Amino acid sequence: MHYFYVLGLALHLVIGRFLPRPSAVRVQIGNCPATARVHGDDTSLALCQCDRHDTQYLLSMILPLIAKGATSLDLEDELARDRIRDYHVHELLTQCAGAPLTRLALSNCDLAGVKPWTMAQIAQFNELQELIFDSCNFPVSESQLIRGMAPSFQTLSRLEISDNSQITDKLARSVARSCPLLESFCVSGCPSVSALSVLALMEAAFFRVSQMLTMHVEKTAFDVEQLNRYIRSPLFANRNEWKLTPTAVQLGYEKSAVLAEHI
Secondary structure, three states: OHHHHHHHHHHHHHHHHHOOOOOEEEEEEOOOOOEEEEEOOEEEEEEOOOOOOOHHHHHHHHHHHHOOOOOEEEEEEOOOOOEOOHHHHHHHHHHOOOOOOOEEEEEOOEOOOOOHHHHHHHHHOOOOOEEEEEOOEOOOOHHHHHHHHHHHOOOOOEEEEEOOOOOEHHHHHHHHOOOOOOOEEEOOOOOEOOHHHHHHHHHOHHHOOOOOOEEEOOOOOOOHHHHHHHHOOOOOOOOOOEEEEEEEEEOOOEEEEEEEEEO
């Protein structure tokens, strides 16, 4: 038994010398078998959640060798079928703890089975510039999620949380005066978000470095007429200083938009 342990350790060290040090690590939950691919600066790990394969051990062996210099980390459930197991997320965040991450993205992940203290590990990444949660279900409240993101507020330029019923106007109020570098804010598909989110970010416009902020509020409770009433209310700090103009943006097709301009 001791012999095999030493052999395994030696093999681990030898492999570690030849593995690349990618800047982007992508982990995909899918069908068997588990695979690893390296292409340039990108490394992709495909894992299953079946009981026949010890993918937790695979993560604990491979990630320390490739994640130390990673600046981007993605976790995606390709099948969008089962709940992501806690040990996958825990191992991923634990092994990447020392990485200089500037981007963290989770896509199509049902995280309801992940323990709250595992999700809290997101707070260890305090220099994120991009934080993306696309079609994810969280095991924690909106307030707890915001606390986990807060250490990166000073560096965050892009925040995207889409297709999530837990997100409300509280998110925009929390980041409005706390993210001076924010340039893109997306809450598309979050039905509890209203014009108050846009209002909060407009009020805090002069707290941000960039003169332009792009917001995505598709499939929410946002109402441009309601926003227009808000900015003309005597309760609004910058009353009569903003103008709303209907416009369109080209995304391969024409998409209606509203330009909010400080005058």
